[in-house]
Amino acid sequence: MTIAQLPSIAECRLWHVDLDAAAASQAHECLSGDESARAARFVFERDRRRYVAAHVALRETLSTVTGSTACDLAFDIGAFGKPSLAAPSALRFNLSHSAGAGLIAIDDSDSATEIGVDVEVLRPLSYSAALAAEYFTAAEQQGLAATAPPDRDLAFLTCWTRKEACAKALGLGLSIDTRSFEVGVNLEAQDVDMVVGGRTETLRVHSFRHGLALVCAFAKVIVETTSKMIPTNALIEREFA
Numbered sequence: 001m002t003i004a005q006l007p008s009i010a011e012c013r014l015w016h017v018d019l020d021a022a023a024a025s026q027a028h029e030c031l032s033g034d035e036s037a038r039a040a041r042f043v044f045e046r047d048r049r050r051y052v053a054a055h056v057a058l059r060e061t062l063s064t065v066t067g068s069t070a071c072d073l074a075f076d077i078g079a080f081g082k083p084s085l086a087a088p089s090a091l092r093f094n095l096s097h098s099a100g101a102g103l104i105a106i107d108d109s110d111s112a113t114e115i116g117v118d119v120e121v122l123r124p125l126s127y128s129a130a131l132a133a134e135y136f137t138a139a140e141q142q143g144l145a146a147t148a149p150p151d152r153d154l155a156f157l158t159c160w161t162r163k164e165a166c167a168k169a170l171g172l173g174l175s176i177d178t179r180s181f182e183v184g185v186n187l188e189a190q191d192v193d194m195v196v197g198g199r200t201e202t203l204r205v206h207s208f209r210h211g212l213a214l215v216c217a218f219a220k221v222i223v224e225t226t227s228k229m230i231p232t233n234a235l236i237e238r239e240f241a
Contacts, residue, residue: 001053009206010220011109016210017102019053027056030071054097061104082171101214113221116168118161120215128156135178143185155185161217162205166192169219
């Protein structure tokens with residue numbers, strides 16, 4: 001694998017990881033038991049190798065930022081699977097990977113708040129309308145339908161990655177109804193309100209392209225209020241991969 005730093009967003013540092021580029025590393029020996037067990041469950045060797053490379057890259061990057069060795073890093077896991085450093089720290093991080101691409105975000109600024117990232121490889125999607133009907137708001141579906149066909153796959157993945165990044169920032173994964181908040185289908189940064197646990201969290205979501213093939217999103221919590229009650233949402237039972 002190779003790790004390349006990208007331009008920062010909102011005081012957060014970003015790195016792209018080429019998961020298919022071979023690189024010698026001892027950090028794979030430091031993966032946790034849970035990480036090693038999950039890697040072992042992959043059916044295809046390529047998927048297992050990419051998963052390991054992504055988590056090794058995260059450890060190596062955190063090691064560089066914190067000054068700790070990769071093997072000394074320990075993580076706590078949230079209720080819906082979001083990891084954080086076990087040692088008390090204001091640092092926030094997040095990892096995403098799609099096919100052979102990984103994306104890492106780290107916020108160790110004085111204004112660090114919860115963050116989330118998501119990346120998808122841009123590709124033809126014959127089923128985007130059906131997925132949009134299930135996971136997008138009415139306005140987002142309309143925006144997607146109004147997009148010219150050559151740009152529709154990009155618009156869909158832009159919306160999808162933005163929703164994922166926001167949900168991951170709050171540590172919710174796919175436990176939240178993605179139709180309960182709007183992120184839009186274009187690349188412009190915008191504020192997003194999400195009602196969780198009886199309070200409204202406001203995030204700023206950013207989208208960007210990396211090269212021609214990657215669609216990326218980054219979200220950061222910026223405001224907390226308690227003005228709204230959380231709606232009853234059905235759990236999403238499957239994940240778009």
